[in-house]
Amino acid sequence: MNQYKIAWLPGDGVGVEVMEATRLCLDALKFNAEYVHGDIGWEFWCKEGESFPQRTIDVLKHCDAALFGAITSKPVKDAERELVPELQGKGLVYRSPIVRMRQMFDLYTCLRPCRAYPGNPLNFKEGIDLVIFRENTEGLYAGVEFSPVPGELKEVLTRLSKPFAHFADLPGDEYAITCKINSRHGCERIIRAAFEYAKKFNYPKVTVIHKANVVRATEGMFLEIAKRVAKDYPGIQMDDANVDAICMWLLKNPKSYGVLVATNLFGDIISDLSAQMVGGLGFGCSGNIGEKLAVFEPSHGSAPKYAGQYKVNPIATILAAKMMLEWLGEKAMAERLEAATAAVIAAGAVRTYDMGGSATTIEMAEAIAREV
Ligand SMILES: NC(=O)c1ccc[n+]([C@@H]2O[C@H](COP(=O)([O-])OP(=O)(O)OC[C@H]3O[C@@H](n4cnc5c(N)ncnc54)[C@H](O)[C@@H]3O)[C@@H](O)[C@H]2O)c1
Numbered sequence: 001m002n003q004y005k006i007a008w009l010p011g012d013g014v015g016v017e018v019m020e021a022t023r024l025c026l027d028a029l030k031f032n033a034e035y036v037h038g039d040i041g042w043e044f045w046c047k048e049g050e051s052f053p054q055r056t057i058d059v060l061k062h063c064d065a066a067l068f069g070a071i072t073s074k075p076v077k078d079a080e081r082e083l084v085p086e087l088q089g090k091g092l093v094y095r096s097p098i099v100r101m102r103q104m105f106d107l108y109t110c111l112r113p114c115r116a117y118p119g120n121p122l123n124f125k126e127g128i129d130l131v132i133f134r135e136n137t138e139g140l141y142a143g144v145e146f147s148p149v150p151g152e153l154k155e156v157l158t159r160l161s162k163p164f165a166h167f168a169d170l171p172g173d174e175y176a177i178t179c180k181i182n183s184r185h186g187c188e189r190i191i192r193a194a195f196e197y198a199k200k201f202n203y204p205k206v207t208v209i210h211k212a213n214v215v216r217a218t219e220g221m222f223l224e225i226a227k228r229v230a231k232d233y234p235g236i237q238m239d240d241a242n243v244d245a246i247c248m249w250l251l252k253n254p255k256s257y258g259v260l261v262a263t264n265l266f267g268d269i270i271s272d273l274s275a276q277m278v279g280g281l282g283f284g285c286s287g288n289i290g291e292k293l294a295v296f297e298p299s300h301g302s303a304p305k306y307a308g309q310y311k312v313n314p315i316a317t318i319l320a321a322k323m324m325l326e327w328l329g330e331k332a333m334a335e336r337l338e339a340a341t342a343a344v345i346a347a348g349a350v351r352t353y354d355m356g357g358s359a360t361t362i363e364m365a366e367a368i369a370r371e372v
Contacts, residue, residue, distance in 0.1 A: 010069040011069040046084060065328055112134065149177055195233045209242075226238065285298055310362055321337065
C-alpha cells in the first residue's frame with residue numbers, strides 16, 4: 001500500500017478530542033500514513049493575528065489529503081479584543097480559515113453524505129441515504145459585500161437596475177449589499193460532480209435544488225446548466241425542486257431522494273437539514289474536494305461547552321476519515337471503517353451522550369477500532 005502524507009489539523013476545543021479518537025481507528029486499520037501536524041484556529045489568531053498561518057498552507061500544499069477537527073470563530077470585533085495586546089490596533093481582521101482554505105485551494109465540492117445507520121436512536125426515519133453536493137466557493141459566500149454601500153456602486157446600480165430604485169434614495173450606511181456570484185464554470189463542475197457520483201455509486205436520480213423562479217440570473221443559470229449536463233447521463237434521471245419546497249419534501253419523503261446538488265447557501269442549509277435527520281452534529285461529516293487536494297471534517301464546531309471533557313461523539317470525524325480513505329482510493333479500508341462504525345451503532349452497547357449513553361469520545365472510538 002502507498003504511504004500517504006496526511007495534513008492533520010485538530011484546531012480548537014473538541015476538534016482536538018475527536019481527532020485523537022479518529023486516529024485510533026485509522027491506526028487499527030493500519031492505514032499507512034505520515035501525519036503532518038498543521039496549526040490552525042483561534043489560538044493562532046490570538047497569538048499571531050493569523051488563524052491559518054502560512055506554515056499550515058505550506059503543509060497543505062505538500063499533502064495527499066487533510067483531516068480537520070473544528071475551529072472556534074468569533075465576530076470581527078470580539079476577535080480584535082482577544083488579540084494579544086501588541087497586535088491590537090494594527091488593522092488585523094479575522095477571517096474564517098475554512099472559507100479561506102476552500103477558496104485558496106479551489107475546494108469547489110462540499111460533499112455531505114447523510115446515511116441513517118440502523119439502530120441509531122437519533123434517526124428521523126430508517127433507510128435515509130442522502131448525498132448532498134454543495135458548491136463551495138461561489139454564490140452568496142463569494143465574499144463580495146458592501147456595508148456601507150459606496151457611492152460609485154450606488155451610481156452604477158441606479159443606472160443599470162430598475163428594482164434598485166427602491167433603495168436609491170437611502171444613505172449608503174442605511175443598507176448593505178451581498179452579491180451572489182455564480183460562474184457557468186462553477187455551476188457546471190459541481191453539477192457534473194453530482195452526476196458522476198450518482199453514476200459511480202448507482203444512484204438512479206440527481207435532484208437539482210434552486211430558486212430559479214425568483215433568483216433568476218444565478219439560480220436560473222444553475223438550472224439551465226443542470227438540464228444540459230443531465231443529457232450527458234442518460235441512465236440517470238434528473239428532477240428539480242425549489243429550495244423551500246425541498247425542505248418540506250425531504251422531511252416528508254426522505255427515502256425518495258438520493259443525490260442532491262445546489263449552490264452554496266442552499267446546499268449549506270439542505271446539508272444541515274439532512275444531517276439532522278440521521279443523527280445531527282455527532283454524525284455529520286463532509287469533504288471539501290478540489291482537483292488536487294481534499295480536506296475532510298466533521299460538520300460540527302469546537303463545542304466550547306464540552307471542550308476538555310472527552311464527551312462528544314467522534315463518529316462524525318470517523319466518517320470524515322472514511323470519506324478521506326474513499327477519496328484516496330482505499331475503498332476496502334473505507335468500507336471496513338464504515339462497517340465497523342455501523343456495527344457499533346447497531347449493537348447499541350457504546351453510546352455517547354447525544355445518543356443517550358455515557359461513553360466517552362475515546363470509548364466510542366475504541367469500540368469502533370476493536371470492530372475494525
Ligand atoms: N467547521 C467548523 O470548524 C465550525 C463549524 C461550526 C461552528 N464552528 C465554531 O465553533 C464554535 C462553537 O459553535 P456552536 O456552539 O454554535 O456549534 P458546535 O457545532 O461547536 O456545537 C453546538 C452544540 O452541538 C453539540 N455538538 C457539537 N458537536 C458534537 C458532537 N461531535 N457530538 C455531540 N454533540 C455535539 C453540542 O451540544 C454543542 O454544544 C463557534 O466558535 C463557531 O464559530 C466551527
